[in-house]
Amino acid sequence: MSLSYEVRGSGPGLLLAHGAGGSIAANFPFLDELAAERTVVAPDYPGSGATPRAEQPLELDRLVDDVVATADAAGVGTFAVLGYSMGTAVAVRAATKYPDRVTSLVLTAGLARPDQHLHLTIDLWEQLLDDRDALARFLLLNCFGPEALNALDDVDEALRTTADGVPPGVGDHLALLRTIDTRADLPRISVPTLVVATTQDTLVPPHHSRELARAIPGARLVEVESGHLIGAQAPDAWLAAVQGFLR
Template structure:
């Protein structure tokens, strides 16, 4: 699909909230997650300088689950439609993990509506190691062993040094903050993650792009980050001292990188008008 074509928007927006004021910033969360889980305190940081549009995927938050399998196309269309219905005809998109692939697809399907991309803990396509992670995640969720699932998500989500610094009681408390049940749409979202392939989309991106990675991310490894970066010549890269849980470990640093990038993009647009 040409980067200059216009794709009709989906008819049903996602459910979420608006916060802050300023240029529009649309959030795309990770799989088996929701806005609160993927972005946490980052939303308040970003709302100081942006109107944050924060929708949940089908089966997360207050958005009803879909009966059909999720696709990148439909999710990207509904994400952009949600922004338009919120009053924003053009947005920058911040994607986290699976949300980065959704953001890229939104930019290639709706280029007239996307001004910039921030792809955090993103990937172009899962490798066998990530398939194993996702498969184990789904199996534990289906087994309904919440203690083991929480332990697994801790071990893959946070960097080892972060967890090593916690006492036994603090580690137990952190595990206890993981919701006892995944969102109803978690399995469908993880299934989508296993099917993601945006390699062809990357050559069609025409807007400024910032990549944000966790130096100790055990879900989206450095190899996956490098593959994504290689497909987007000219993209900036910020590496944070974090595991996959950027919002828990480095929210201020993550927000700072985003705000600085968006400020630079806007200054460039004003200079070139």
């Protein structure tokens, strides 16, 4: 299906892939900074941003095709891919499915497949979708590291903002997340790859990122002291790692 997307900047292409239950606006707070050096193509998955929910279950290959199609529509032939959380699987599959178009990868707070810990987390996440107050508490607990959570000035406001920001397609995203397994793709990646691990992450713990880095030939691993929502907790460190690598 056609995805809503935004294009900013000029120069080499950079395609963004956001996380499950997220959006471009929620996951990437530095579009203007990225666009100062690159043509940034930023699509929202079905049920996020301005993209309507899909009429059928999401599948990774089809989502990858739809994300790459936004680069086509923007006139961007080749591109790096910056994937966050579930978006790292989109980025990895794009690199193996479109090897003549993907020039490099940045994989942040990601995973190759859900393990038992993440399956149980998804179970609880899905069960809370009809209780937005409880869901907001679950997300704050799992998306922020302890220091960042304790530093919040107004927890009630953070809870309200979190509850209001849950996209309509989150259930579809979680169903897709359950099925993801890119382990066979990882040894086939031949482009420069940076893996960014979030060391305080309790949603997608950092061992997932370390697994990605070990399995991708020549991948570089950097670790950032942050919970899962690195764009809110440590955006400057994340941006510096991304820009330094892409340059």
